[in-house]
Amino acid sequence: MHRHRDLCERAVDPLEIAAGLEAHGVTDRTAARLRHRDVFSLAEEMYARTARDAEAVPSAETPGSPSPRGSRAAASWTALALVPGALGAAVVAGLRLTDGQPRLAVAVSxxxxxxxxxxxxxxxxxxxxxxxxTGTARAWTCWLLAYALAGDGLLDAARDGGPHGSWPLATAPVLALLLAPAPAAWCAHLFAARARRRLSASRGLEEFAASVRPLLIGAFGLYLAALFGLLALCGTVLDQPPGYAGAGTLGALLLLARLLTARGFTRVPGRVLAGAGAVEALALVTILAARLPGCSSLAGPVDTLAAAAGPGALPALACGAGALVLLVQAARTLTRASAHAPPDEAS
Structure with a gap:
């Protein structure tokens, strides 16, 4: 209690103490040494034994309840989440209305x-x-988005002995991905708000994890529905293939990586992003390296996959496998009470 005195004095219920203890590495085995059946039982005693000044205890507001300050903050980050999509739409329009040197300037800017x-x-x-x-995660994310824009066309051109000049760009899927931060932010907000409500209502860590897992799957499914709707809309407006497989799995991968990173779980998302990006980069390298004398067999696996299912199968497999790994990781980590504790307790 001396070690976690600040945590006990700030907590408004035992589960907040349990979440803080879990974040500091206290397990049920540790609680057993202190003659308690689990961490929550230990937290209940610590909560009961902590002396509190009634005026110092913060009021237990309903998590997720609307307030003027919260509404202004939500409006602010919602507006910012719409900025990439608006800029992306302006760039696509500019590319379609220009040619030659002005088009290059529009593309760079x-x-x-x-x-x-x-x-x-x-x-x-x-x-x-x-x-x-980390900078490495940002770099791989940029590479994945760049591949979504130009990778499939470059892979097709390389398989045909090119590239000979320019190749087609997948602007519709990338525009949908740029529009996706707004629904992604709202799905993440809904998940966090509902999880905080369950944190106040649950009477144990296992009960909390069981109640939050469906919330995570529901928020993820809602985001996928919005993303596929945006892909269909952009494909129709721009008269291009929507790229459901490649862009859809990439969007899922980026959302799960961001959800985990936002709560401090950075190692696995960083490695998964690097792995997916490396697979795409290696595919292009093998196609180009197969032109060297005696290296024609290097292109075999990628060429077979592209011939059977199209060039979009490669990013779909790479990003889909990564998204599946992160979904399992999210189901293990984002259902912990400590993942939804206040930042000062979870740090």
Missing amino acids: GVLAVAVGLYLALRSGPLSSRHRT
Whole structure:
């Protein structure tokens, strides 16, 4: 109790203490040494034994309840989440209305503007990582988005002995991905708000995990529905293939990676993003390296896959496998009470 005195004095119920203890590495085995059946039982005693000044105890507001300050904050990060999509739409329109040197200028300035827009969109709100994202993870994320834009066309051109000049760009799927931060932020917000409500209502850590797992799956499914709707809309408007498989799995991968990173779980998302990006990069390298004397067999696996299911099968497999790994990781980590504790207790 001396070691966790501040945690006990700030807590408004025993489960907040249990979440803080779990975040500090206290397990049921530790609680057993202190003659308690589990961490929650230990937290109940610590909560009961903590002396509190009635005026110092914070009021137990209903998590997720609307307030003027919360509404302003939600409006702020919602507006920022719409910026990448608006900039992406402007860039696509500019590319279709220009040609030659002006088109190149629009493309370069558009890439920079979209990068700034994504930075602003992810700087605050439910998807904010509080500066936990590493430079390596950012670099692989940029590569994955670049491959979604140009990778399939480049792979097809390389298989035909090119590239000979330019190749087609998949602007519709990328525009849908740029529009996706807004529904992603709201799905993350709904998940966090509902989880905080369950944190107040649950009477044990296992009960909390069991009640939060369906919330996670529901929020993830809601985001996928919104993403596939955006892919269909952009494909129809731009008269391009929507890229459901490749862009859909990439969007799922990026959302799960951001949910985990925003709550401090950075190692697995970083490795999965790097793995998916490396697979895509290796596929292009093997196709080009197969032109060297005696290396024609290197292109066999990628060429067979692209011939059977199209060039979009490669990013679909790479990002889909990564998204599946992160979904399992999220089901294990984001259902812990400590993942939804206040930042000062979970740090």
